[in-house]
Amino acid sequence: MARGARRGERLMRRADTPAEAAFREQARRWLAAHAEPRRPSGNWSDGPQPHTPENERAYFERCRAWQRTLFDGGYAGITWPRRFGGRGGTPGEALIFGQEQARFDVTSGFLPASIALLGPALMRHGDDAQRERYLRPLLRGDEVWCQLFSEPDAGSDLAALRTRAERDGDGFAVNGQKLWTTSAQFSDRGFLLARTNFDAPKHVGISFLLVDMRAPGIEVRPLVTAKGDRHFNEVFFTNLRVRLEDVVGGIDRGWEVAKTTLANESVMIGTGRQRLGSVASLLREAQRSGRFADAALRQQLGAALVEERVLGFLQDRMQEAVLEGQRPDLDGSVLKVLWAESRARKAEIAIALQGAAGLLEGEDAPQGGFWQEQWLDRPMGTIGGGTLEVHRNGIGERALGLPREPRPDRDVPFRELRAPSGAPGRDGGD
C-alpha cells in the first residue's frame, strides 16, 4: 500500500476499505437526496444570524428536523447498537459519514453533543427500563436533553455541588440552582447531578437523576453571553419531583456516571474542525489588502499556519486510531488546549488584518462580523467543557503521572465543609 495519502482530505480516501468505499457512496447518494450542498456563504447551518430569540428557536427546530431525518434514514448513532436505534456500524463509518455530511448545508446543532454525553452513560450505567425508555427518543431528537451539572459554586470543582435531592414519598424532591446549562430553553428533559447524602464525602453523596424539564418546579432563565446569544441558562428547582426509577447507576453513586459523560465532553469539544476561517483565507485577505507586506503580521500568520497544520495532524492521528479500532495514544485534553488557543490566535490576527474596520461588529464589520464573533466566543474554547487550567491539571495527572494537589475536602463528610462565601452555611443540614 502506498505510504502517502494520509493527511487531511487524503487520509479518508486511503483509509477506505471496499466496504467503507461502498458505505461512502451510499451515504453520499442519501445525503444528495435529502440535503442541499453547502454554498460559499449564506448557509443556514452556520448558525442563526443575527442572534435573536426567534432566529435561535428557528435554527434549533431545523437542527432537530435534520436529526430526525438522519434517524429515519438510518444514519443517526452510526456506532450505536441496533437495539438502541443505532446503525451498529464502525467508527470508520461514523467518520466517513461526518466527512460527507460536511459538504452539505445541514447540521444537528448541539444535539449530537447531548446525545454523545448521555447515550454512553445510559448504555453503561442505566438499567434496561431506562435504556428502553430513553435512548431512542434521545437519538431521534424527539426528546431533547440538557446537562444540568455546573452550579454557581461548583464549576471546575463540580463535586462541590449543593443542589439537593431529598427522599419524599416514593421519589425525591429537588431544590437548588444550576448554571451554564446549554440549550435548556429548548430541552424536554435533563440529566441532573444532585446531592443525596450530606454525610458522605463530596464525591460519594451525589446521584445522577433524569428529570422532566416541563415539570412544575423548574424555572429556566436564559443567560445572555458577552457575545449576545442565549447559549446558556440558569435553571432553578423548587420541590421538583423525581421518580425513584429515574436514578441512574444507584443512589449516591452518580459521580461514576458523571465521569463517563465528562470523559466524552473534552474529546468532543476539542476535536471539532473549523469549517471557516483557515489561515489560507487570512493569507488571501492579507494579500488583497496589501498587509502581506507587514513582516510582523506575516510572522503571526506563519505561526498560525504552523499551529493550524499541526493541529490537523493531531486530529488525523486521533482519527487514525479510531479507524483502526485502537485507543488513541494522545490525551484528548492536549487537542482541546491546542484547538482553543489556535482558534483564539487566529481571531486576533484576522481582526488585525481588517485595519480600522476591525473595531466594528456584526453586519457593519467585514465578513458580517464572523471574526469579531469568533473573538468574542473565545471562552467557549478556553472555559467551556472545562477551563484550560483544569485540562492542564488533567494532562499533568493522567498523561504524565504527576501527583494531585492535596485535597483536604476529599474525605470529609460534605456537611462539615465550609460553605463558599455567599452561599448559605450548612445547607442541606436541616
Added chain:
Amino acid sequence: MAFRLSSEQQEFRELLRRFFAEQLPSGELRRQMQSESGFDPELWKRICSELGLAGLGLPEAQGGSGFGFAELCLALREAGAVLLGAPLFGSAALAGRALLHAASEPARARLLPELAAGEVFALAFVGERGDWDPREAGCEARERRGRFALSGAQQIVLHGHTAERILVVAREPGGAADARVGLYLVEGSAPGLTREALRGLDLTRRCARLRFESSPAERLDAGGDTAAALARALDEARIALANEMLGGLERVLETAVAYARSRRQFGRAIGSFQAIKHKCADLLIATEASRSACQVAAEAVDDADPELPLLAAIAKAQLSQAYSHAAQENVQIHGGVGFTWEYDAHLYQRRAKASEIFLGDARWNREAALQWLAARAAASA
C-alpha cells in the same frame, strides 16, 4: 503505518535505544566531547557497519540499506535523545541528501556507498553572511582546462575540521545575484584548504570555518538547476534535523517530569503544584504537536509529497520553538541544580539552541512556510 509505528519500526527503535544507552552514558558523552572531532570514531564505525544507520534512506544500489527516510528519522530521534556527537545528521543526512539530489549519477554511484560505509562527509554551504540559502554560499569556483579550483570561506560547517571529504556549494565567478551554484568535492587534505574548529554553543556537535585558496575540487553536479536540487536537499535535512530535535525534546520532557515527581519541597512533590504541573503539561502539548509534525514530514520525503517544502518548514519551525523552550523549562523545573556544569541539562539546552538556529530558526521557517503557501495560491489563481 502512519502515525503509529509499525512493529518493525518499534523494534528498530528499541534496539537503537538500548544501543545508545549502553554506548553513550553521560560520562562517555562528556569524554567524547573533549576530543578534537567531538565523537568517538570507533563508535561511529559500529553505527555504520553494525547498524547500517548511515545508509538509511539511500537507494540500495548505492549503499543504502533499503529502508526509507522515515527510518533515518527514527534513528536520528534516538541519536538526538542522547546528544550523539557522531555525524549521523551532519554526514548521513545533511551531506547525504545533498549528494543524492545535486550530484550527477556517476558521482552518486561512487560516493554514496562511501558515505553509507562511514566516510565522514561535511557540507559547506554557509557564507559569511550566515544565510541558509545555498545561493549565498561563500565560495567561488574557477575552471581552468577542465579542472576546478575553489576560493572563499564557509562557516558553520558541521564536522568540517575533521571530515574526510568536504562537499562545497560554490558560485560561478561574476558575483551576480543570480549566478548559478554548483556542488564540488574537496578532499579534507587538499592544498589551500585551512580548517579552523569553531567554539560552538553546542558542546556535543562540532563545527568549523573552512578557507579555500585555489583548492583543487571536483565538480559533482551535472549542470541543470543545482540551486533547486540543493534547496530540496536542505528541506529534507530540515526534516531530519527536526526529528533529531524531537528525540532531544522527548528526553528533556522525560527528565523534567521525573524530577517534578521526585523532588519534594514544602512537604510534597513539586509536580503537585500547578505552577510546575502546568509547565509540564505545556511541554507535553508541545511534544505531541512536534511528534505529529515530524512524522508527517518524514513520510513526505519517502512519498515525494508535493507539499514537502511546506511540511519541512512547519516541522522545523515547530521544533525550533518547542525544543529550545523545553530545554529552558527543564532547567527552570530543576532549579539551581539544573544550572550546574555537571548536570546534563545545559548540554541539551546548548544542543537545542544550536539546532534551533541551524537551517533556519522558527521565525525563518514560518516565513518560508507562509511564502510557500502564498506562491502556491498565486500559481493556482
